[in-house]
Amino acid sequence: MTDTPRTADALIDELTLEEQVSLLSGQDFWSVNPIPRLGIGTLRVTDGPNGARGGGGLIGGVSAAAFPVGIALGATWDPELAEEIGAALADEVKSKSAHVSLAPTVNIQRSVTNGRNFECYSEDPELTAQLGAAYVRGLQGKGIAATMKHYAGNESEIERTTMSSDISERAMREIYLRPFEAAVKEAGIWALMSAYNKLNGTYASENPWLLDEVLRGDWGYDGIVMSDWFGSHSTAETVKAGLDLEMPGPTRDRGEKLVAAVQAGEVSAEVVRTRALAVLRLMERVGLLEGEHPFEEVADDRPETRALIRRAGAAGTVMLKNDGLLPLSLPKGQIAVIGPNAKAARIMGGGSAQLNPHYSVSPWQGLAERLGESALTFAPGCTNHRWEPIWQGPLKAEFFEGTELSGEPVHSEEMASAEAFWVPPVANGKVNPTRFSARLTGSFTPEETGPYRFGIHATGPARMLVDGKVVADAMSDFTRGRTFFEEGSDEVVGEVNLEAGRSYEVTAEFAASEGKMLTFSALRAGIGQPLGDDAIAEAARIAGEAETALVFVGRSGEWDTEGSDLEDIRLPGRQDELVAAVCAANPRTVVVLQTGGPVEMPWLGEAAAVLQAWYPGQEAGNAIADVLFGDAEPGGRLPQTFPLRIEDNPTWTNDPTVYPGVDGHVRYQEGVFTGHRHYDAKGIAPLFPFGFGLSYASFALSGLSVTAAEDGAEARLTVENTSGRAGSTVVQLYVGAEAPPVERPARELKTFAKVALEPGERRELVLPLPARAFAYFDETAGDWHVAPGRYTVLAGTSAADLPLTATLELADARLPR
Incomplete structure (x- = not known):
């Protein structure tokens, strides 16, 4: 530790070339190399944007506060609240001993099917810009660096690591760059993350127009640009174009390769110095030039954070329809609580934004806390899962050298459920992270006799067995699909009849494989019970006997997730049938939607009231109950237009080059006519327009x-x-x-x-x-x-x-x- 503060400008020339180069890539998945000789500490990053995840992977780890997702924050139309949330998230990042939040996500909601729409604020550049800049001010006001992403043109999850977004300069400047420009000029942001995709044929991570001409030239940016994880593709090209930091580590394109490139004259020493100075400047801003900070992750569950999340959840809830039923009064009779999202806490989307929450409150729990369970009746009605519900443990996981599941296991551990996301080092470093195999074993005891569905998907060959018999085989013919960021197979499902009360031995087996673009291994195995006509009939029955029916439907983080666009905007499964049946049974029906974007609503005319609650964070059930009973305003307004049908949205066309793309190119044909501008230009009346939302006041x-x-x-x-x-x-x-x-x-x-x-x-x-x-x-x-x-x-x-x-x-x- 030094006695007086040091600056990046004073330190940079004390570093050798090798030390400067060491700052330009990660040392592991979540940190950047320190320089102990000069007292420069380890820079640590953590995923956002709706929290600060603990632990080394996307699953488990030290618990964290789960805030409303991006589109829910977008629906608040409230920059002051966004800044307040940014400040609270800074405290969360500090609780994980990190210095940089990989947030916010400000890509524009170009289509209604982008799997990551939930993580973004809006279809509109100005709304996105004002909210994003406020969020950044909140984070950085407490000394935590924001990392706005993904710069730029990442508006789809289809082939996102290789696709070229072909966009005119006018559309880039007026629509897609506007939030980044505001963050630089109005909020003084310290870090940006380059997108995976190419922009007009050149990878964003090595695009001189994006990184040098626009960002540093036109806007005067003095922060760093880091790659998305594994999103760097070259040595000299990225360094010269303006990419400061390659993530994650250990390095693939820099290190000795970059030193050699300097020695060969391919990259100038002055360019390396400039890049290293940018990283040092970030370290200075977050206090790392004064030595190493101790690393300790803690679960900091604060009452004031709970209250903020609850308030923000209500502030983003949009009331789409109300025939006078809302707000509800204390019931004299029963309230029927119906739907697949009623007892499930749908608090966040999927992918790198997900985290292990301190807790989560379902709508059922929020209503029971307010009214008591005796006032409620329940029926699921149908399912809405994309994958079979996770097989719950305790499970034993055994790891083997090589991909054949042979020999003695070199490591074993307990798992709470059959969901794993393994990043190096795997099995405490005892296996090669791309050449290992794993076996999960446990049991399952069904409560009812009947058919059960076993499903598995993974980033390598995998299968599920029941009492030693293969029931779901994604091993003999492994094919990559739309899971785990396009590195995993689609789910393979098998069905088996089981007897109630009998314990069955269940096994999941997995073999790692080389990633197409990303380096990690992942597996998910589930067991589910199908629901049929009887379940919808039962839901209608209890609705008919109740004073009021509340139907909780929508999607989940399985559908609204990084790495996979939606195929349509209908409610998954038989939810439309369920809503129609409940509305027919009880005219006092409130539909509460939880999705990461628009859905079609063929039953809209029959429902007395409709709320869009998005994924509002860990206080979901409480925030929804607050709005239903009028303790809080439905403060939200739509940040994205809801079309009457998918065919009305801006990217719907008979030309696949416009969406989803052809031969590695997706053409932004609509130019500046995105979102509500498109509906105006085409004369299309939407189901609900951009900015719409009802209030309990007038x-x-x-x-x-x-x-x-x-x-x-x-x-x-x-x-x-x-x-x-x-x-x-x-x-x-x-x-x-x-x-x-x-x-x-x-x-x-x-x-x-x-x-x-x-x-x-x-x-x-x-x-x-x-x-x-x-x-x-x-x-x-x-x-x-x-x-x-x-x-x-x-x-x-x-x-x-x-x-x-x-x-x-x-x-x-x-x-x-």
Whole structure:
């Protein structure tokens, strides 16, 4: 430890070339090499964005607080809340002895089927930009680096590690780069993560236009760019293009290879110094130039964090329909609690965002806490899982050298369930991480006699056996599919009739294989019981006998997950049938949806009320109950348009080059006409428009005026709570050019304000509209152009409800990049 603070600029030239190079790649999966000689500590990162995961893999580890997912935070339309959540997450990162959060995710929701939409904020660049910048300020205000991702053009999970997103510069500047630009210019972000995909034919991790010309040149960025995990593909090219840090370690493309490249003249020593200085600057910002910090992960379950998560869950819940049934009063009769998501706590999506929560509250638990279980009846009605429910332990896992499951095991351990994500070192380093095999053994005792389904998928050959007989075989013909980030097989399922009360020996066997792109091994095995017509009939029966029916349907992190796009936006399984049957049995039916994006709703006309609760974090059931009974406002507004049918969404076309892509290229044909801009341009009425959401209070907007200002314009209007109940609304301002020189959307969201008012309260809002709010990116001139002419400013509460308008004449202006 030194007595006085040191700086990166003062230290950089004390490092040898080899030491500088050592800073440019990870030392292991989650950390960067220290330099003990100079008292430079180990930089540690942890996955986000809805928490700070403990442990070395995606499963298990030290528990952590689970916050609402990205789209739920997007639905709050509340940058102040996003900043508050960022600050709370900084404390979570510190509890895991990390210095960098791999968050937030700000890719644009280009389609309705992207498996990672749940992790992103919105279809709209301005909403995403304001929320993302606020989140970054919250994290970095407490000394934790944010890592905004994925830079850029990662809007699909199909062949995402190799696909080229072919996007015009105008669309990049106006849509896909806007959140990153705001993070750099308005929040001073310290780290970005490059995307896996190529952009216009060049990998994002070695794209000079992205990393050098735009990021550092146009925006003046002084932070680092790290690769996504295993997303670096070269030595000289990535270093020269502007990729500072290759992750994870140990290095594949740098180290001795980079030293040799410098010695051979392929990379200049000055470029290496620049990259190392960027990493040192990050270390300085998070306090690592003063020596090694002790590593200790703790489960820091704070009451104030619980309260924040509960409040944020309600703030993002969107009320899509209410025929007067909500908020509920204390029931006089029974409440029927129905659906596959009623007793399951759907708190987060899947992939690298998932974590081991301190706890999770299901809707059933939240309602039981409020009303007592005696007031509730339950029926699942149907299932909605993508994979069979996880086989629960205790299980014994034995590991073998080689892939043949032969010889004596070299390591054994206990597992709580048949779900594993193995990153090096595997089995305490006793096996080669790409050339080992494992056997999981345990038992299963069914409660009922009948057919049971056994399912398995893995990143290498795998199978399940019951009493020594193979029932699900993904081993004899292993084929990669849509699981485990496209490294794993699709689930293989077999069905067996079992007797109630009898214990069966169950075995899962696995052999590791070389990854296509990523280096890890994973397995998931499950056992489930099919549900049929009788289950839907039982749900309808209890609904008919109840005062009110609450139906909890949707998806889960099995569907909304990194590594796999959705195939459609219908509710999985027989959930639509279930909702229709319950609505027919009881007109007082509330449907609570939990999904990571839009769904079709063929039963919408029959339901009395519909809430979209997303994946709101560990307090899910409590937050939902708060909204149902009116303790909290349904504060959310849609951050993504809900189309009537999948065919209406912006990427639906008969041309597969537009989506999902052909021959390694996906063409962003719609250009700047994303999200609500698309529905306006095509004249398509959505099921629910962007920005839509109902309140328990009512509001009126009036008096919109717009005047020119030194940098753009200033809008004024009045919002009034016209009800007898306190509540909140989101005032949204859109701008449209009347006679633009290029094709532009009819209207674009440019600013917004979430406003909470007491009964009868009026408030005047003053909303700035900078010059960029009126500009388009001129690809020919290479700058932002405010074309001379008349502009219309529209104010309202959704993209389809803009009752107030005002016009403004602006002179010709050119704005820098």
